[in-house]
Every structure is written in C-alpha cells, then in structure tokens.
Amino acid sequence: MDASQRPEMTEHQKQQLQFQLFQDSLPKVNEIVYRMLLNEAIPMAVNVQDRLSEESGGHEDNETEQGLEQDLDAKLTFDPLKDHVPSHKLLQKYLTADEEYQNKVDERLNNIGFLLGQKLSQLLIFSNNPSLNFRDMDLLAVMKFVCRDVWRQLFGKQIDNLKTNHRGTFYLLDNNYKPVESFALDEDMSQEEQTLIEPYLEIPCGVIRGVLDSLGFQEKGQVICTASITSDRESQKTGSSASSRAVLFNVQINPDR
Amino acid sequence: MSASMSGNTASSSSSKKSLKAFSDDIWKNKTAKINAELFTLTYGSIVSQLCTDYERDFAKVNKQLYSMGYNIGVRLIEDFLARTALPRCDSLAKTSEVISKCAFKIFLNVTPQIGNWSSNKDSFSIFLDENPLSEFVELPMDAARELWYSNILCGVLKGALEMVQMDCDVYFASDVLKGDQTTELRVKLNKILKDEIPAGED
C-alpha cells in the first residue's frame, strides 16, 4: 500500500513500524532454549555454591594429598558428570539451606542479571529505537524504558503497572511473571513453592540495576532493587490463568551524591 | 502424521528433503522466538559470572557448563519429541541428521554440517559454522587456552541422547574462539542402552 494513502500515520508511527520490521529481521532462536537457560541458571548457582564451599572445606588436604587430587582431576576430565545433581534437587538444597547460603546464591544470580542488564541496554540503545531519546531523559522516562523496552526484550511483554512517589521510588508490577509460570509443587506446599521462586526474581532485579548503571546511575548503592511475589487480586480478575504469579519489583534510586 | 512418516523412511533420499521441510515448517509456524542476541548476551553473562566464581579455573567452568547443559538436555528432549513426534532413530547416521537438520534448526535456527565419521561409524562431528552462543564473543588470552566457551552444548546433547537410550561422549574438538579454523563438536556413541524391564522378568 502506498504510504501517501495513509495520512493518519504520524512520523512517529512510521518510525515505530520501521523499528518493528527491523526487530523482526534480526536473527532469532527458539524462546524455549532461552527460557530453559534462564531457569537452569538458578540450580546452577546453587551447584556453584556447593562446589565452592566443598573446596574451602577441604582446603587443608590439598597439599598433603596432591597425588590423589591429580588422580581425581584426571577422572574429572573423563567423566564430566561426576557428582552431577539434577535441577530439582539443587533447588531442594536451596530450600533447606541457611540464610547466608541463600544470600550468596541470590547475589550470584543478581550479578548475572547486572551483567546482562548492562549489555542489554547497549543493545537496545544501538538498535535505534525511535521511542528512545536519552539526551533529555528524566528518571521517569528511564523507568518507562525499563518497563517497556527492557521487559519486552526479556519476557516478551511489558510491565503491567508502574507507580512512583516522584522521589526516586518506583513500583513495577508484572501480573504474570513468565519464567516461573509452569512452576508448581504438590498441593500442600505453597510455602516451599514461594521460597523456591524467590531466587528466580534475582536475575531481573540485577538486570534493572545493570540497565540503570549503564544509563549513568553508577554510584555504589545508588540503585536498590528488590522483588516479591504478590497475591495481587487484580491479576486474577483480569483473566490471567490460575497459575500466573504477580511479582512486584521495588526500585529505589537515590540522587547523585 | 508426517512426522512419524519421515522417521519411518530413514534411508530414502526423499526423507532428507522432507526432514528439512518438516523442520522448517516447525521453525516458521510453530515456534515462539526471541532475539538471538538476547540469548547470546544471557549466556555470556552466565559464563562470565562462572569465570569469576571459579577464579578463572576454566576446567571447573567447563565442568559446570557441561552439567548445566545436561540438566537442560534431559528436559529439552521431551520438548523436542513433543514438537516433532519422531520415533527413535535406527542408525547413528540418522541420529546425526536429526540433530543437525531438526534439533539445531528448531532450537537455534542453524543447520550445522555433519562429517568426520570414524571408520567404524561410531562417531561423527558437528561443524558449527554459526554458533548463536558465541556470536561476537572474544575471549581473553587465559580463557582462550582452556575455556570451552560453548561447553553447555555438549551437556545438552549428552543428556538428550541419553534419554533416547544412546550413551555418548560429547566434547569439543576445536573452537574458532580459540583461534581454530572450525568449531567442531565430537559425538561418540559408546553403546545403545537397553530399555529397562521390570525386576524379576529377566
């Protein structure tokens, strides 16, 4: 269709359309491999924690039994699955671990998110998104960028609701947090379920920190992001399935010192 | 169903075309997709965190990536079988073809070349001309020596193949990230595992 026949299309809409076409033309992979990669990152972080604490525990033996260790190393290269633990069992370990252990796992995941967020915002900025103009962007505009562009990249949907007190505190509500939509334990285990889903909120928290970092909010402790599962009634009313979980991200940005 | 038919006629030349067409159709019409670059960046962030956690002891990173892949592989195979309805392959040649033309196509939208068959036909190589895990990635010197950056793929294949009763060794023989000419993934079949039978039946 000739563009002149659609005078109702503004310059901005044209740009948006072009941007969409450009996005569609980019190389793609199956969403499920990405989701599985993200999902497995949590048990992986638990596994790392286990292996690191084993190492520091067995430190004294290292020198006296070096021969044995080399033997062991040789075996490791033959059997890369030695001491392998399935995902759900690693998550069970997290469930029964103490708070310090859990915090270390959470921190590791948050870091992964931070690294991803930094790179992701560069990707989004360099892709010429017409809705982005960083020159005169205020804090609210930055958060809208997170809610719309960043979330759409990560989870294929936007944040459903953004609230702010206009003093640096933002509440981002995702009515159906995708990464955990299939997650369920037995009927009588909702408390355990909740605890196991919490580490699954760390990567996006890190992403938000990483994005803000790359946009100039770089002082240590300047951005604090936490998340929690909410029993939000609204999300159940608005037709999302019974299994969907609402997550509330709380972002606090302190002014430059 | 077309899926099981293409599996039934393993060696005919027409099935090679149909397996490609069959996979193309699944990729084009029945697959939710995301930007490959997001996938690359996500994987990169995970590897980078692991290198920090293990203080650049890359043997440990390789192992972690492998076991991460295994846990994904044992799940991904069910997704694959649900999408394709393919039966078990009756030869390793057929398996290699399904891996490259079907599995890599449907999940990563690439179709690597298969080659380098051993003389007794029990092992082959997958040549990854394109690798969505490592697009635009460059390794620092120390990592380039020891890190198998895409080692997660070995674990995925190991886990997935084991679930269809194939006990294989899967490892990287070379990687362009290390300055090699090709990225070559080696698959060696150790044995076909027997289906279990109930205790007391044998």
Place this chain on the structure above:
Amino acid sequence: MALYSFWIFDRHCNCIFDREWTLKTNPSSGTTNSKLNEDTAKLLYGMVFSLRSISQKLGSKGSFNEIRTIATGKYRAHILCTASGLWFILLSDLGQEDLSQVLRYLYSEIYVKTVVYNWLSPVDFADSPNERRGQGFRKIRNRQFLLAVEKFLGPMVN
C-alpha cells in the same frame, strides 16, 4: 463416550501417574494410591509390554511397528509411547476408535508444560537405582499437572 482411566509409565517401568474415574471411593483425588491401583498398573504395564514386544518383532527390521490400541471385550486401551520411553495410556469404552490426538495433547501440552518446564519437578521420578525397573513409587503430584489433567479429561469421562 466414556473414559475409564489414565496412566503414565516412565522409562523405569514405573507408574508415575494414575487416575481412575470409575473408582467411587476417592473421586476427587488424582492420585489414588491404593493397593488395587498398584496391582492394576502392573497388569496393565505387563499387557502393553508383551503386546508391544510382539508387534515390534512382527514389524520388518528397521521400521517401527508401535502399538497404538488394544481392545478387549470390555474396554479399549489407547497407547502413546515416546522415544524417551514414556507411555501414556487411556482406557475407554469400546466406542472410542482413536484417542491418539488426546494422548498427544496430554504429552505435549500437559506433561511437557507442567512437568518438563516445571523446574521444581523432577523429570526422572526414580530417585535411586533401586527405584528403577518397576520398583519405584513416586508419582507426579504437582498442582498444575493435576489441574490440567482434570480440566482436559474430566469432560470426557462420561
């Protein structure tokens, strides 16, 4: 049309799910773990196992001759065997000629989405080697799976 029961066996010959609608004793539970069901599961497994081996032997070498339905005087068993060694079995009245699409849906839309994509759930229900070869006892119990099965098969029961 009537559906009598639904069964899943895993690669370790274990029954990891059973749901019998004809049992009046425990109508709401999806996991009637009675002794009766255990025995029925073993018999059902044995029947499918034997007939499946025979039909595979009767097929020419290299081609697949997978068993799909078995009819007796009282019911029909509909079977889906995946390459990963899972068996999905539905028992129905004799009027049901073909439930293969229903079985495929149970596998790809329900099992894959609520068990395979569910990182809190195992995909291998045998926790140790001595729970293999039909000696396992663990079942799929997760909320979403039970709900989805009931929602999908419930309307077909009677």
